[in-house]
Amino acid sequence: MPTSELEKYFPVLVMAVIAAVMAASLTILSSVLGKRSKSPQKDTPYECGMAPTGDARDRFSIKFYLVAMIFILLDIEAVFLYPWAVVYRQLKWFAFFEMLLFIALVLVGYFYIWKKGALDWAIPERPRKAGPKTGTNLYREAA
Amino acid sequence: MPTNFMPSTEEYFRILPELILTLAGVLIMFLEALRKEGQKSNAGGVTLATLVAALIAAVMAGGSPGPAFHDMVFVDGFGTFFRILVLVVGLLTVLSSQSYLERHDAQIGEYYGLLLFSLVGQSLLCVSNELMMVFIGIEISSIASYIMAGFLRDDKRNNESALKYFLLGSFATAFLLYGVAWIYGITGTTNIDGIRQALLNNLPAVPLPAVGAAAALMLVGFAFKVSAVPFQAWAPDVYQGAPAPVSAFMSAGPKAAAFAVFTRVFLTAFGPIANRWEPILWIVALATMIVGNFAALTQTNIKRMLAYSSIAHAGYVLVAIVAHSEAGTAAVMFYLASYAFMNVGAFAAIVDYSRRNEKFVNISDLAGLGQKQPFTASMMTIYMLSLIGVPLTAGFFGKFYIFKAALESDLIWLTVLGLLNSAVAAYYYLRILVVMWMHEPGEAAESAPEASFGVKAVLFGSALATLVLGILPSLVLDFANRSANIIK
Amino acid sequence: MDAILFFLFATITVICAINMVLQRHPISSALSLIGVMGSLAVLYLLLGGEFIAMAQLIVYSGAIMVLFLFVIMLLNSGAEPKRSRHKILLFLGAPLLVILLGVIGYFIQGQIPAQEMVKFGSWESGPGKPAFGSPQNVGMSLFTSYLLPFEITSVLILIAILGAIVLARKEID
Numbered sequence: 001m002p003t004s005e006l007e008k009y010f011p012v013l014v015m016a017v018i019a020a021v022m023a024a025s026l027t028i029l030s031s032v033l034g035k036r037s038k039s040p041q042k043d044t045p046y047e048c049g050m051a052p053t054g055d056a057r058d059r060f061s062i063k064f065y066l067v068a069m070i071f072i073l074l075d076i077e078a079v080f081l082y083p084w085a086v087v088y089r090q091l092k093w094f095a096f097f098e099m100l101l102f103i104a105l106v107l108v109g110y111f112y113i114w115k116k117g118a119l120d121w122a123i124p125e126r127p128r129k130a131g132p133k134t135g136t137n138l139y140r141e142a143a
Numbered sequence: 144m145p146t147n148f149m150p151s152t153e154e155y156f157r158i159l160p161e162l163i164l165t166l167a168g169v170l171i172m173f174l175e176a177l178r179k180e181g182q183k184s185n186a187g188g189v190t191l192a193t194l195v196a197a198l199i200a201a202v203m204a205g206g207s208p209g210p211a212f213h214d215m216v217f218v219d220g221f222g223t224f225f226r227i228l229v230l231v232v233g234l235l236t237v238l239s240s241q242s243y244l245e246r247h248d249a250q251i252g253e254y255y256g257l258l259l260f261s262l263v264g265q266s267l268l269c270v271s272n273e274l275m276m277v278f279i280g281i282e283i284s285s286i287a288s289y290i291m292a293g294f295l296r297d298d299k300r301n302n303e304s305a306l307k308y309f310l311l312g313s314f315a316t317a318f319l320l321y322g323v324a325w326i327y328g329i330t331g332t333t334n335i336d337g338i339r340q341a342l343l344n345n346l347p348a349v350p351l352p353a354v355g356a357a358a359a360l361m362l363v364g365f366a367f368k369v370s371a372v373p374f375q376a377w378a379p380d381v382y383q384g385a386p387a388p389v390s391a392f393m394s395a396g397p398k399a400a401a402f403a404v405f406t407r408v409f410l411t412a413f414g415p416i417a418n419r420w421e422p423i424l425w426i427v428a429l430a431t432m433i434v435g436n437f438a439a440l441t442q443t444n445i446k447r448m449l450a451y452s453s454i455a456h457a458g459y460v461l462v463a464i465v466a467h468s469e470a471g472t473a474a475v476m477f478y479l480a481s482y483a484f485m486n487v488g489a490f491a492a493i494v495d496y497s498r499r500n501e502k503f504v505n506i507s508d509l510a511g512l513g514q515k516q517p518f519t520a521s522m523m524t525i526y527m528l529s530l531i532g533v534p535l536t537a538g539f540f541g542k543f544y545i546f547k548a549a550l551e552s553d554l555i556w557l558t559v560l561g562l563l564n565s566a567v568a569a570y571y572y573l574r575i576l577v578v579m580w581m582h583e584p585g586e587a588a589e590s591a592p593e594a595s596f597g598v599k600a601v602l603f604g605s606a607l608a609t610l611v612l613g614i615l616p617s618l619v620l621d622f623a624n625r626s627a628n629i630i631k
Numbered sequence: 632m633d634a635i636l637f638f639l640f641a642t643i644t645v646i647c648a649i650n651m652v653l654q655r656h657p658i659s660s661a662l663s664l665i666g667v668m669g670s671l672a673v674l675y676l677l678l679g680g681e682f683i684a685m686a687q688l689i690v691y692s693g694a695i696m697v698l699f700l701f702v703i704m705l706l707n708s709g710a711e712p713k714r715s716r717h718k719i720l721l722f723l724g725a726p727l728l729v730i731l732l733g734v735i736g737y738f739i740q741g742q743i744p745a746q747e748m749v750k751f752g753s754w755e756s757g758p759g760k761p762a763f764g765s766p767q768n769v770g771m772s773l774f775t776s777y778l779l780p781f782e783i784t785s786v787l788i789l790i791a792i793l794g795a796i797v798l799a800r801k802e803i804d
Contacts, residue, residue: 148774148775148776148778150778158779161783165786168786168789169789172789172793212778212779213775213776213777213778213779215776215777215778215779215780216779251797253793253796253797256793257790257793257794257797260786260789260790260793263783263786267783273780275777275780276780276783279780279783279787280783282787283783283786283787283790286787286790286791286794287790287794290790290793290794290797290798293798294797296797296798296800352738353738353739356738
């Protein structure tokens with residue numbers, strides 16, 4: 001078998017295999033070895049305590065989505081830093097100013113998000129009816 | 144490592160319009176972020192000043208033609224022409240937007256920021272000489288347009304418009320990108336001139352079906368952006384649902400930029416395989432004219448009718464591309480310029496007339512406009528006559544040059560069928576004139592408010608441009624003829 | 632070895648992609664999509680695109696999938712209702728798909744010499760020199776030849792930020 005150039009990624013493969021085996025074995029072992037007792041009580045979200053009200057699948061605040069979106073945009077920016085760091089020594093100041101401009105533009109976006117209050121979670125924007133404070137509703141209060 | 148990677152001052156100068164637009168967009172984001180609640184946004188004024196500055200920069204950049212940034216963009220007469228055109232469309236859009244946004248309590252600067260960023264993309268598209276640049280330009284231009292189409296978030300039609308535009312548009316861009324990947328795989332370059340050279344140099348050995356597949360995939364992407372059949376289905380819904388000034392913008396600006404890059408890619412990069420794509424574009428051009436014109440006949444909503452009309456006009460422009468000659472390229476340039484003015488004008492006429500939430504957008508609502516608002520009605524008459532192609536208007540010479548170029552390239556059947564189509568089109572444009580001038584004023588005309596200053600300026604400016612191009616076409620045509628040679 | 636890995640991950644990609652379309656529940660579809668993205672990264676790696684493989688993992692399998700899952704939860708969409716499908720569509724669709732794939736395969740086979748079908752990437756363009764798809768080379772082209780597209784990308788990011796805020800604002804202010 002010809003040696004693959006992929007060889008230097010062999011440790012990565014080993015790690016991926018270990019992770020997969022670990023995850024699989026833990027689930028399989030616990031289902032094989034674990035004791036099971038079936039009762040309606042076992043199927044409830046909380047075995048003891050308050051009975052849940054409403055559906056667990058509730059609509060989330062748009063803010064979760066905004067944060068995820070902003071995260072992606074900054075993530076994409078971060079990806080560009082890898083090749084930049086590698087060639088920085090060769091291009092010197094030129095590369096520095098290139099990246100400075102790019103980051104400055106993205107930072108304006110960040111400043112804008114901040115000032116627009118998209119990152120403020122504490123201030124309730126409109127009064128809500130007080131609902132039962134369980135599960136996801138807590139998040140809604142915060143939003 | 145390239146020995147000389149630093150761009151020269153000249154190169155910055157060649158992309159000066161984009162730099163100005165970007166900086167102004169960033170400035171507006173700052174202003175909006177710092178604006179206190181209840182404070183009035185002055186983004187509109189900033190945008191107007193920026194566009195004037197960018198126009199001057201575009202003209203000056205056109206004075207020193209040449210490549211910039213490692214051949215990413217190439218400033219030539221063709222590109223400069225379209226750059227100026229999209230900036231003028233932007234200017235008209237800003238003027239017609241102010242009263243609309245005020246009426247809908249949406250006077251926030253973000254609208255202008257998005258408009259400026261969208262223009263960055265379009266302006267880059269006009270001069271880009273690299274498929275990577277084309278892709279980024281199209282993405283910038285379209286994503287900003289998707290958001291602008293849904294700008295009034297609480298309006299259901301806005302939402303529908305934005306969603307349809309976004310889903311179909313990103314699908315079309317994916318096709319374009321797939322085509323780019325194919326052509327890169329075949330020729331090893333994404334430079335538009337480089338592709339042409341690579342195809343010419345090893346023409347016998349080039350895998351033609353593979354190149355054809357690449358061209359076809361890119362055709363899908365471009366055909367969507369210029370709303371050509373069979374990728375036109377989005378246009379009526381999107382133009383109808385979007386805010387009227389945004390519809391005006393979308394039907395003129397992004398379309399002109401898309402046609403510019405469409406022409407450049409197909410005549411330059413795919414020029415060597417022209418005998419493969421010409422028959423396909425022949426059919427597409429004819430189908431686009433027929434679908435646009437015949438569907439427009441039965442429309443009752445004026446925005447929807449103008450959408451179908453814009454599809455039909457895309458068909459005429461495609462005829463000029465099929466002609467595949469310098470005269471054809473010049474005709475594309477002249478037609479898009481004249482089309483932009485008459486179309487933006489026609490949309491602008493209903494910006495104030497339609498009232499809040501666009502209550503009056505049916506053709507029948509225009510009844511009696513001639514009696515109540517002779518100024519708006521006269522301007523609208525000029526646009527309609529120009530859209531038909533009546534002599535002394537820009538539309539006449541636009542069609543004349545297109546069909547002349549088509550005849551010179553022996554496209555006799557396409558010319559005949561195109562002319563028949565223009566005759567059909569006269570019906571639905573004339574219907575508007577009849578309703579405006581001969582019907583008794585209805586509820587809409589009785590209560591019509593005076594058009595705002597900005598809208599009036601747009602109406603007057605577009606009508607003036609339409610007439611000037613119709614009476615002295617050589618003003619623009621000479622420049623178009625001189626810069627029609629886009630193959631380097 | 633390269634060929635074995637290629638076929639293994641290509642098969643995983645296709646199976647995950649088909650599974651993504653067939654699954655009724657959006658979450659299952661999203662998880663299959665992660666499989667597609669991950670195995671695509673391995674395919675890129677096989678072609679010598681080290682940087683692009685890592686970017687694929689970080690941006691797509693990581694960030695974008697998180698956004699997908701957020702959106703699915705945000706919209707609170709459950710399983711798609713079962714639709715009664717016409718059997719005839721299946722009878723027509725399956726052969727048509729096979730024909731389409733056959734035609735494409737035939738053309739590619741005819742156009743491109745067999746020994747160039749899959750060209751596995753190399754990690755070094757010469758002794759001690761980084762390969763075409765390495766971060767060094769990507770960085771070099773990105774920050775010299777492709778400088779303008781790179782800087783313009785920041786405009787795209789700004790548009791996305793503006794759009795997200797504009798469309799998510801509580802009411803028009």
